[in-house]
Amino acid sequence: MSFRIRKAAVLGSGVMGSGIAAHLANVGIPTLLLDIVPKELTAREKAKGLTLEDREVRNRNTEEALKRLLKQKPAPLASKKNLNLITAGNLEDDLDQLKDVDWVIEVVVENLEVKQKVFEQIDHCRKKGSIISSNTSGISVEAMSEGRSDDFQKHFLGTHFFNPPRYLKLLEVIPTQKTAPEVLEFMKRFGEDVLGKGVVVAKDTPNFIANRIGTYGLLIAVREMLKGGYSIGEVDSITGTLIGRPKSATFRTLDVVGLDTFIHVANNVYELVDGEEKEVFEVPGFMNKMREKGWLGSKSGQGFYVKKGKEILQLNPETFEYEPRKKFKTPGLELAKQEKGTKRKMKALMYSEDPAGKLLWNITAPVLAISAELLGEIADDIVAIDQAMKWGFGWELGPFETWDAIGLENSVAKMEQEGIKVPGWVKDMLDGGHTSFYKEVDGIEYYFSNGEYKEIPKNPKVIDLKLLKKQGKVLKKNSGASVIDVGDEVLLLEFHSKSNAIGFDIIQMLNYAIEETERNYKGLIIGNQGKNFCVGANIAMILMAAQDDDIFEVDMVVRQFQQAMMKIKYSEKPVVTAPFGMTLGGGSEVCLPSAHIQASMETYMGLVETGVGLIPGGGGNKELYIKTLKSMDNNVEFDLQQVANKVFETIAMAKVSTSAEEAVENNFLNQADGISVNGDHLIYDAKQAVLSLHEQGYKPPVREKIPVTGETGYAALLLGAEAMKLSGYISEHDMKIAKKLAYVIAGGKVPYGTMVDEQYLLDLEKEAFLSLVAEPKSQQRMQHMLVKGKPLRN
Numbered sequence: 001m002s003f004r005i006r007k008a009a010v011l012g013s014g015v016m017g018s019g020i021a022a023h024l025a026n027v028g029i030p031t032l033l034l035d036i037v038p039k040e041l042t043a044r045e046k047a048k049g050l051t052l053e054d055r056e057v058r059n060r061n062t063e064e065a066l067k068r069l070l071k072q073k074p075a076p077l078a079s080k081k082n083l084n085l086i087t088a089g090n091l092e093d094d095l096d097q098l099k100d101v102d103w104v105i106e107v108v109v110e111n112l113e114v115k116q117k118v119f120e121q122i123d124h125c126r127k128k129g130s131i132i133s134s135n136t137s138g139i140s141v142e143a144m145s146e147g148r149s150d151d152f153q154k155h156f157l158g159t160h161f162f163n164p165p166r167y168l169k170l171l172e173v174i175p176t177q178k179t180a181p182e183v184l185e186f187m188k189r190f191g192e193d194v195l196g197k198g199v200v201v202a203k204d205t206p207n208f209i210a211n212r213i214g215t216y217g218l219l220i221a222v223r224e225m226l227k228g229g230y231s232i233g234e235v236d237s238i239t240g241t242l243i244g245r246p247k248s249a250t251f252r253t254l255d256v257v258g259l260d261t262f263i264h265v266a267n268n269v270y271e272l273v274d275g276e277e278k279e280v281f282e283v284p285g286f287m288n289k290m291r292e293k294g295w296l297g298s299k300s301g302q303g304f305y306v307k308k309g310k311e312i313l314q315l316n317p318e319t320f321e322y323e324p325r326k327k328f329k330t331p332g333l334e335l336a337k338q339e340k341g342t343k344r345k346m347k348a349l350m351y352s353e354d355p356a357g358k359l360l361w362n363i364t365a366p367v368l369a370i371s372a373e374l375l376g377e378i379a380d381d382i383v384a385i386d387q388a389m390k391w392g393f394g395w396e397l398g399p400f401e402t403w404d405a406i407g408l409e410n411s412v413a414k415m416e417q418e419g420i421k422v423p424g425w426v427k428d429m430l431d432g433g434h435t436s437f438y439k440e441v442d443g444i445e446y447y448f449s450n451g452e453y454k455e456i457p458k459n460p461k462v463i464d465l466k467l468l469k470k471q472g473k474v475l476k477k478n479s480g481a482s483v484i485d486v487g488d489e490v491l492l493l494e495f496h497s498k499s500n501a502i503g504f505d506i507i508q509m510l511n512y513a514i515e516e517t518e519r520n521y522k523g524l525i526i527g528n529q530g531k532n533f534c535v536g537a538n539i540a541m542i543l544m545a546a547q548d549d550d551i552f553e554v555d556m557v558v559r560q561f562q563q564a565m566m567k568i569k570y571s572e573k574p575v576v577t578a579p580f581g582m583t584l585g586g587g588s589e590v591c592l593p594s595a596h597i598q599a600s601m602e603t604y605m606g607l608v609e610t611g612v613g614l615i616p617g618g619g620g621n622k623e624l625y626i627k628t629l630k631s632m633d634n635n636v637e638f639d640l641q642q643v644a645n646k647v648f649e650t651i652a653m654a655k656v657s658t659s660a661e662e663a664v665e666n667n668f669l670n671q672a673d674g675i676s677v678n679g680d681h682l683i684y685d686a687k688q689a690v691l692s693l694h695e696q697g698y699k700p701p702v703r704e705k706i707p708v709t710g711e712t713g714y715a716a717l718l719l720g721a722e723a724m725k726l727s728g729y730i731s732e733h734d735m736k737i738a739k740k741l742a743y744v745i746a747g748g749k750v751p752y753g754t755m756v757d758e759q760y761l762l763d764l765e766k767e768a769f770l771s772l773v774a775e776p777k778s779q780q781r782m783q784h785m786l787v788k789g790k791p792l793r794n
Helices: 015-026 043-047 060-071 080-085 095-100 112-125 150-154 181-193 210-228 232-238 251-257 259-272 275-280 285-293 331-338 342-350 355-373 382-393 399-406 408-417 424-431 465-470 504-520 539-547 551-570 586-591 620-630 640-652 660-665 679-695 710-726 732-746 758-773 776-788
Strands: 008-011 031-035 086-090 103-106 131-134 156-161 170-175 198-201 305-308 311-315 322-324 438-441 444-449 452-455 474-477 481-485 490-495 523-526 575-577 581-584 596-600 603-606 674-676
Touching (some): 008 015, 015 031, 015 060, 015 080, 015 086, 015 156, 031 060, 031 095, 060 086, 080 086, 103 112, 112 150, 131 181, 150 156, 156 181, 170 181, 170 382, 181 198, 198 382, 210 232, 210 259, 210 275, 210 382, 232 311, 251 259, 251 305, 259 285, 331 342, 342 355, 342 399, 355 408, 382 444, 399 438, 474 504, 481 504, 490 504, 504 523, 504 551, 523 679, 539 551, 539 776, 551 586, 551 758, 575 679, 581 586, 586 603, 596 660, 596 679, 603 660, 640 732, 710 732, 732 776, 758 776
Parallel strands (some): 008 103, 031 086, 103 131, 170 198, 490 523, 523 575, 575 596, 581 603, 596 674
Antiparallel strands (some): 156 170, 305 311, 311 322, 438 444, 444 452, 474 481, 481 490
16 A cells, blocks of 8 residues: 655644644645644733634634744744645644544643543544554553554554754654554655654654663763762763764753753653663652752753853752853863764773763763663664664764774673673674674675674665765865765765865866766766865965965965856756755855755855855855846846845845755745755755756756846945945945945946846956955954854954
8 A cells, every 4th residue: 555645734733743743844745733722711812802712712722833933943944934834723623624634643742641532533533544643752652542443553653753853853663563564664764755854663662762762871971970079061071072972962951951851751761661770760859859940941041051141150969059160171081082083082081091081981881781781672773773862862873883982892891890781692792703783894884683794774865975985986086075986977076175165175176077077977966975065165275375465376266266166057967066054155156056956955055255254256146146037037027136136135144044945035046956855865866866967968058148237236236235334234344345245246337237248247256355355354354253163243
């Protein structure tokens, strides 16, 4: 039986329910959002003369949830327009609409009895064959479906999203004994391909995988802190980015999650497990006292930390006073920080006799042991456990990958010496001569399972550039970029300079990649799998040349960059760019001239050069202007000045899209460009775009002249900037930048409507860029950005 999800319903409009509805809307699924009918009128409703029977009152909970979606940060909606796909209703008047729905997701209060009643109602009005799931974070999925019809039970399972649903990658899918295998298989693939999630199949056990291990790890950290008399800040200073965990580390994470939520999750496991694990899940007294005081974290304004003025203070759990934050400063810690990569840092610190190292070992070892102990109970294989922790809690390395990183043999010996119980299967594995949980042979990754190594199953849409490089697919590389053969006669140019900033090395490889593609391949992808696609040009290189008054070198850099961008645009073979994350300045300039942009849904595009006292220099002004012109409906007369105004405002204000959908609204992308919801599928989708363009007989664009607004347009653009300067919104130097930008976008001193060629606009852009680079105030802005990582207003 084949499934299709054309329409969904979410029952429960709290933070999680409305967030799931927003994510469904983000991927284009019309969604019905239902909640309970209020029992009392608000003062505002009374004043309006409404009664409990009025639809406005009966839908109050869901209507208010929809309004909150527009205000929440980070934004649950990829575009505010997506709100139109969500319909508000209530659980009394609108249940019959479930007959038109393909997937119903329950997100009501975490109470088994309440959930069972809701499912009884759903069973009566759903259509046969529709999928039903619960977003529970800990209640037995099996127990929820008891007493329901056979068709309901066959199509029922747990789908545990992590908050916020748009941004957190993990989706735990929990089948019951009666869930049909084809329903589970469909939801796994649908979760990955349509919802863009990392899907892990979990077993129906307390808190499933990620929350079970994550909560255990957090409580172990709290226990060790109390036992060793460490401070909250000291624990956070070694449990964050140093070991490949989020910057929020342990206690800042608890503040973000909310102490009430965390205690609920911990108590849920405490009630259902036995032995040593039960002891760990007993919440320490000081945390219960914090909850009683309402010190719940970010949502209540204070928790383990509180902000007083500009200073962040930490809680002393003994005195309940807030004090200055402490961090570990030890020789072992400083040495570990100098190591390259998370694995080496962790290994160096954990085996040192350093106080920070001892604490890190005491926090980590029990988590590794419990992860191995729970294998088989919470998940079928180690891969599921590692992926759940990486995707749900933002760990760079899952527990078993961590164990491999610190050395399995040494760590097991140390654990046994200290009386930490190591599961028998791990010792048997070592006895059998297997000294790591994972291994790689000829670029293929394997994991250990039941006495043997098995290949890690992968979605065919996942292309791993690291593995391709290990398989010898690199044609050429230098310090800034590599050219990789990704199969099917398609090449890929990967940036790997610091922050993927564009310098001579990347320009050199770009030229080579296009020439090689034109000779021997069907097309080229420009993409990578770093933290961000590209944060712009190499400012440090430009600043050094400018400070040395070497304007000739800056001129050469700009000219070469512009020429490379024109090569992308007019390549005989299609060039497809695959941006994701930060795609700023030069990163956007690389994308704009390409034949097709295949952007990840989480792409933050913007020409942000004004923030460092410059304007785009690689053709970005011209390309955004052309893309905006082409977005205008050919059948409708439009005002050229409006196009110039929009482009000027986007660049002058350094506007950055908060999603790929918003990048469409800002004209960085057009309707023909593609958006990949799953970032892991981005390179695959870009490759399909290359092959599709090739099949269609791709021809490069014809060189055309461009209409500009000229002198009258320049004057109009300056009017707006002058008004901002008079109101104190922009500085004298901002005004100088605005003038240069306006001159470039207007096309210089020519009459309105003059047709100019691209090289003319590029020359204007280069002149403006070079004159701004020489300005001391622009150099100060560049310096400030390099040192402080944020713009300077001068």
